[in-house]
Amino acid sequence: DSGVTQTPKHLITATGQRVTLRCSPRSGDLSVYWYQQSLDQGLQFLIQYYNGEERAKGNILERFSAQQFPDLHSELNLSSLELGDSALYFCASSVGGGLSGESPLHFGNGTRLTVT
Amino acid sequence: GQNIDQPTEMTATEGAIVQINCTYQTSGFNGLFWYQQHAGEAPTFLSYNVLDGLEEKGRFSSFLSRSKGYSYLLLKELQMKDSASYLCASRYNNNDMRFGAGTRLTVKP
Numbered sequence: 001d002s003g004v005t006q007t008p009k010h011l012i013t014a015t016g017q018r019v020t021l022r023c024s025p026r027s028g029d030l031s032v033y034w035y036q037q038s039l040d041q042g043l044q045f046l047i048q049y050y051n052g053e054e055r056a057k058g059n060i061l062e063r064f065s066a067q068q069f070p071d072l073h074s075e076l077n078l079s080s081l082e083l084g085d086s087a088l089y090f091c092a093s094s095v096g097g098g099l100s101g102e103s104p105l106h107f108g109n110g111t112r113l114t115v116t
Numbered sequence: 117g118q119n120i121d122q123p124t125e126m127t128a129t130e131g132a133i134v135q136i137n138c139t140y141q142t143s144g145f146n147g148l149f150w151y152q153q154h155a156g157e158a159p160t161f162l163s164y165n166v167l168d169g170l171e172e173k174g175r176f177s178s179f180l181s182r183s184k185g186y187s188y189l190l191l192k193e194l195q196m197k198d199s200a201s202y203l204c205a206s207r208y209n210n211n212d213m214r215f216g217a218g219t220r221l222t223v224k225p
Contacts, residue, residue: 043205045215057212
């Protein structure tokens, strides 16, 4: 158990809809990262937050947004969903902001999103 | 960009040794990580390198050459349970962590 909690585990929704994925980092971790993993694809970095502020941005679509709250949990909002958004969405946390040091990411079990 | 390249698939025999290579963009590089991921599960951290050389952790070792933008993960005394995808990830000074597409390792009896 990594200590990172993601909810829900599975989500099935229709095209055009909006969903919210939730992540609680490990106790003591200040950074939260979001990744998308499509079938047989690598992990695509979406966005990172550190202590409530956006720290780095990857290939995140404009239809997607995220935030990190004062209690450090994070939410990823996906709107105007398309079939191609079906994927596993992983949240990961780490102690530091990632600028230096051995601060590995600890991953949650992911949310499997299916858009029909 | 921050492309990370690693072989797509590898096959090895139980008890053998296998080396999984990874190359990455060196500009802004700030650390190299290896993760193991079983199908449908979360990636789990295996190793970290930031200085040149070999880091050994039991049956797994990881090597880094910063000047060449090259790393490898060495798995010894392979077991069937080692069948998984192995992800190479590099951290950059702009603070994000980029993952390769992963190498799917199949261990055969």
